[in-house]
Structures are given as C-alpha cells and as structure tokens.
Amino acid sequence: MISSPPSLQERARDLVAQMTLEEKAGLCSGANFWELKSLDRLDLPSIMVTDGPHGLRKQRSDSDHLGLSNSVPATCFPSLTALCSSWDTDLLGRVGEALGNECIAEGVAVLLGPGINMKRHPLCGRNFEYFSEDPLLAGTLAAAIINGVQSRGVGTCLKHFAAYNQETNRMIVDVVVDERTLREIYLRGFELAIEQSSPWSVMSSYNRINGSYASDNDWLLGQVLRDEWDYQGMVMSDWMGTNDRLRGITAGLDLEMPGSGGQNDARIVAAVGDGSLPERDVDRVAGRVVELILKARQRPAAKAPADLDAHHQLAREAATRCAVLLKNAENTLPLQPGQHIAVIGAFAREPRFQGSGSSLVNPTRVDNAWDALQGWAAEQAGTTLSYAAGYDPVHSPEDPGLIEQASAVAGTADVAVVFIGLPASYDMEISDRHDMSLPVQHNRLVDAVAATGTPVVVVLHNGAPITMDWIDRVDSALEAYLAGQASGGAVADLLVGRANPSGKLGETFPLQLADTLSDGNFPGATRRQVQYREGLYIGYRYFNTVNGDVLFPFGHGLSYTQFNYSGASLSSSTPGADPLRVRMTVANTGACAGEEIVQVYVRTLTSEAHRPAQQLAGFDKVALAAGESAELEITLDARAFAWFDTRRGDWQPNGGDYLVEIGSSSRSIHAQLPVSVSGTGDSASDTSVDHFFRALSARQQAIPDDVFAQMLGRDIPAPEPSRPFTANSTLTELEQTWLGRKVAAAFLKKMLASANVDPEDTALLEIIDEAMKNTPLRAMALASGGEFSFKTLAIMIHMLNLRPLPALKALLERDQGIRQV
Secondary structure, eight states: OOOOOOOHHHHHHHHHHTSOHHHHHHHTBBSSSSBBOOBGGGTBOOOBEEEOSSSOBOBOTTOOSSSOSOBOEEOOOOOHHHHHTTTOHHHHHHHHHHHHHHHHHTTOSEEEOOBOOOOOSTTOTTGGGSOOSOHHHHHHHHHHHHHHHHTTTOEEEEEEETTOOOSTTTTTOEEEOOHHHIIIIITHHHHHHHHHHOOSEEEEOSSEETTEEGGGOIIIIIIIIIIITOOOSEEEOOTTOOSOHHHHHHHTOOBBSSOOTTHHHHHHHHHHHTTSSOHHHHHHHHHHHHHHHHHHHTSOOOSSOOOHHHHHHHHHHHHHHHOEEEEEGGGOOSOOTTOEEEEESGGGTSOOOSOBSTTOOEESOOOOHHHHHHHHHHTSTTOEEEEEOOSOTTTOOOOHHHHHHHHHHHHTSSEEEEEEEOOTTTSBTTBOOSOSOOOHHHHHHHHHHHTTTSOEEEEEEOSSOOOOTTGGGOSEEEEOOSOOTTHHHHHHHHHHTSSOOOOOOSSOEESSGGGSGGGGGSSOSBTTEEEOTTTTOOTHHHHHHHTOOEEEOTTOOBOSSOEEEEEEEESOSSOOSSOEEEEEEEEEOSSSOEEEEEEEEEEEEEESSOOOSEEEEEEEEEEEOTTOEEEEEEEEOGGGGEEEETTTTEEEEOOEEEEEEEEEETTEEEEEEEEEEOOOSOOOTTSHHHHHHHTOOTTOOOOOHHHHHHHHTSOOOOOOOSOSOOTTOBHHHHTTSHHHHHHHHHHHHHHHHHTOOOTTOHHHHHHHHHHHHTSBHHHHHHHTTTSSOHHHHHHHHHHHTSOOOHHHHHHHHTTOOGGGO
C-alpha cells in the first residue's frame, strides 16, 4: 500500500521539530520590512510580502512604508470601494488573477489585502480601501478577489482584524463594542471571506477591542478565529502593530512584522527559558509561519513578464463596470454626436484614480478622460470639445479666476461635463477626513457652471461619500470613485454610451454628516476610547430602520436601459435550517444592452430580538440584451433570519414574521414575499436595549449610558488615563511635560527626515506630523529595528514619569537628541 505524501501542515511540524529554540523564535518576526527570514540548513527560503490590495506595491530599496515614494510599476486597478460597486464576483476574481500574475512576475509570495473593515462612518480616511458598510457584500466580494489571487499560487492577507474603522488614534484607541454587534457587523465579513476562500494569512489590526490589543487578544485570535471558525492559516501583525509579543504568541499571533531587530526574538527565548512561555506555543506559531513558506515555495516561477497591456484593459473594464450613475434627468447622458461639449475640471486631464498611503500603486500608465473624449469626438461629425481647468488638482485653493474662465467656456456649450472630487490629501491612510464636503472651489465651480443654463453632467472622483448641495441644479451625476489607472478611458466610454453604467452603491450617501447615528461617537470622546453605541445600526441598517432621508440609498444605481421584475417566488414560506431559494424573472425592457444587480433583502415585521428593519441577504448580477429576460435564483442561508445570542454564545433563529424583498436598491423594491421563522421562544425582548432600538427614530441621535451598559453586559469602562507614561503613550501625550517635549521634538525630526517627503508639500507634512504624534512609543522602538531598544525605552519612560536629573536636563538643553537618553 502506498502512503499519501505528508500534508504541508505535517511537513511544517516536522521541520519545526528539527529547529533550535532560537531558530523557532527567529522565524516569528520578519527579516526586514518586506521579507520573512530564511533558514538555509532546512531549505526554507526567505519570502516576500508586499502591499495591495488593488495593485501590487512592491517598494524599491530606497522607499518608505507609507507609500510616499518609489515602488515598481504595476497595474493600478480600481480601489475596493469602486470594485464593490460592481457587485460582480466574476470580475473581482479576474482582477485577483491578474494581481496574482503580477506578484509572480515580481517574486512576491503574499499580497497584503484585501481590507474588509466596515464603513462605520463616512469620514474614515481608509474608506476607499474597504468594500462596504454591509458584511455580506464585503465578505462575498473579498472572497472572490482572494480566490482569484490564490488561484495563481500567491497568498493573500485578509485585513484588518478587527473593528478597525478610523485612522485617528488608530494605534492606541480602545473600541468599546458589544459582542452581538461585533459578531453580526464587524466580524461577519471576515467569517464569510474565510469560509469561502481560506486566505493564507490574516492581519491583526492596530486598535484595542474592549481593552485588549488585537495583536494579543486571545478571545479574538484564539477563541473566535481558531476555535470557532477553524482558521488554519497564519496571523501576522500590522506593521509596528505588536503590543506584547509574548502575550501575542499565546493568543496566536504567528508573525511580527517587520520585526524588532531581534529584541522580541530574544524575549521569546528568555521566556521559554524561565518557564513563563510554554515552548509548545512557540512551536505552534513557528509551524504556521513555516507552512506559509512551504505554500509560497510551491508557486510557479515566472516564465514571462505579466501581460500589463491585458491587465490595463481589464482595469478599464473594471472601472467601467464599477461606475454608478446617480442621476440622469431628461436622459442627458449619454452624450450625443454633433454636440459642442465643454469639459470642465482639472481631473479630466490629471485624473484622481487612487487613494494615498500604503496602498499607493505606481501605475504602468494612466489614461485621462480628456484624451479619450478627444479621440471619440474626432470620429463624430460636428462634435467639438472645449476645456477649462476650474481648479488646481493638487490642493484646490479658492480661485475665482479659474471659475470665471470655466463659466465662460460652459456658457457657449450644448452640455458641460464637470469633473470634480477629493484631492489626494483627503483620501488617505493615517488621517480621517474633517467633513463630508468637497473643496469649496469644486462646489462653487459646479454652481457657477449650472448658473450658465447649460445642461450639466458631474463626474465624481472620491473614495467615500460626499455632500452634494448642488445635486438639484445638475442634470446628471456619475460616481466614478477612485477607479484606477484606466479610469479616464472608462469614464469616457460611459459618457458617450460605448458602455452602459451598471454599478450600484455599496454604501449610503447621507444628506449630511449629522444624520449618521455613529457621528456622535466618531472618532471618540477621548483620544484613547471610542464607543460603538449605535450597535447594529450603521449605514442603511439605520437609515432604512428610521425611514431617514438620504442623498442616495445603499444599492442605488441607474442605467441607460430599463429592467422589469416579475414572477417572484420562494421555495418555502417557513424557512428553517435549509437554504431558502428566491426566484424571479428580470427583463431588459429598454433599447440597449445592460447589466442589472438584483438585490434580496429581509425586512423585519416582528422578531424575538430587535434587528434592523432591513438587511441584505443575497444578490446576483445579470447581463441582458435589449428585449432579453432571464430567470434567477438567489439562495438565502439560515443566517439571513438569525441573530447572535450572547447568552448562548451562538447564532440562533430570530423567530418572527418577515418579508423577503426583491429590489434594484434597498429603497427600490419590486416584490415582497412573506415568511415566518420559528425561534427559540426565549429572547431578551423585554430588555431596555430591545425597547430602545425598537423605538429608534431619525430624531434619536444619542444612545443613553444605561442602554449602552446593558448592550455591553457590564459597566461602561473608563478611558485609559494618559498618565503615568507607558510604552503605549504617544508623542502628543509626552508633550505635556518639559522633558517629553524635548523627546517628542527629537523623535519627530528623525522620523520626518526618514519619511522621504517633498519638503515643499506642507499639507502632507502636517498630516504626517499629526500621525506620528499619535503613534505609541513602542511602535517607534519597533520601527527602529533595534536602534532604539526596549531597554532604552524603559529607561526613558522611567525618567518621563519622574523629575529628570539636572545633568540630563542640561544634556537635552544642548539638543543632543533622543539617542543620548
């Protein structure tokens, strides 16, 4: 009998058994910023990981981590917010395959992405990197892109685990959130993606969750991820995101990135030696690192460079299928041959196509809409174009002269297409936005062009929801988002009708920021704590529960054609453990081909435990020629009617009466089918929490302390004090003292010098300065690679908490800097 070859897991365990303790500890941290350590005597190579998620960002050797300098050329696909608007798992799978091919060509083993955090609040600086405010949509699309990448033999890293929903104080803030909300909103997308795609790795987030940092949170990494979800892959830290390395080993943090210059490796060896850390825990995490290396070693060698021309065409297709037609009064779009078209806005020539930060891609090429429109116009008899910049594309300061020029150009045209959006400093990692507004110059430009009486089409380039006070004064609006390097050509194709818009919003656009229920608790009442008092009620879950007015609802998106829904039916009116099958017929009743995204929601009529009035339960996308129809079937699993019962520690059917809704958006419903669900008969519906949320209204903007405490099942914790100073103190907190100000100034000077930023870019320097001030000291020690040791840090903290010696004070007065400490 021939025995089967050992699994990778078994081979990894065998290799770990042959290692010394020092070798095992060494594998638990990176060799440098982007590579894992090799172990030559056991034939374990070093492998490279690099940033994603919408394009390969392999940095050159002289680059920094923030995405502010050089990286190798790679295809910049649409951002995840844009890709989400396609609701297209096939498309995202193909994008994933292309990303995997480029990783192979560059020798990259693991692409760090996708990011799947919920869009709790419109101002989160990294919203452009995330899919949606809905966990089902986010988890399903994340799985599609993961499966695509990993089909090429390249790994992915699902991030940021978990409840990482703001950039402000991101490395110290404690997210106080009840378990039901965590399970149903902030963990559900991760759970779905892991079930459907088995990502090679997961990245822990920077923040704390209910008092414990994610990187050493035993409940999160051990109980939930490993025990309940049976996740078998590797967990790595975010960069400089390790809090307590020994506690992280116990919890299940396998790999510390980028490492600590060997300091934490030595601590692991010492802890095993003194008995405070069982060696079996080190064996377990080292084994998962080795298994990742063994997986990566199996990936195919690059036989030829990646087909970047084909990838650019795929990026153009993706950008086309992601765009959302928000408004189209009087069929202003598509543009018609023979028109004189005014193209207004610098983004038409210098496109905004990606956000800033660690996801910044160095594109292989960049299309712009102006060139593409010129090419189209040259083929159309009698079609002419004119152009005005309207604003500075970098900072967009107020400039009445540019607006006056744009108005003059628009006034002589048959139609004006105005390109506006958010400059690069608005959509970026390390900084949350201050408000939902566009730059004043952009808003005034739209108003001025609309005042000419010429029909106005607005094209938007932004990574997150914005306010649009001018929306009633324009004829059409196309949300292109940050749609990658080929977005210029894609937008032109949509404007002239070569392509039909088919995207739908994966997030709600509120009328104003104050309308969102989470706004009273963002980014937190104190620097070190944010309370998720709104519970389950984020995005459309809130607005559609209270029937609140919105600018554009979740799932909204128009087309140049029309669709009709008919023949809706269910496989059962009393769903139980078996999946519920929802059937309908969709017909294209318009004059051109198009794609429709069919959305299935569950609307709550009565339920044992409170739940939002409406929740997405399934979706599908169908392409139909003019006059064509198709029968669709969408399957809902038991979770569509379930809730997480914290008393039982498990999901339970939420007994009650519901409507299964079939629609083209969350507020455009074409059929409602009743169902009844049997529950446990043992809900907590008599609690003050239940009463409060069942009576929730658009006027209710504050969740009382007693309700939030009952949601938590404990007293609301007090925020962590800023004194005495600890390794988790920030430079801003250090500046409360004389010595701290000296230390902070020395740190900032050194860190800004290493950031490799244009010294003339004062706006960006201010953002980086603010982010660095909110970075904890232990992260700076980790970033130094051992140059600023934990021992030195401990001595410095001791001095900061005591009166400094006169000699030390005199030394610092001579500005010798932190190295002297």
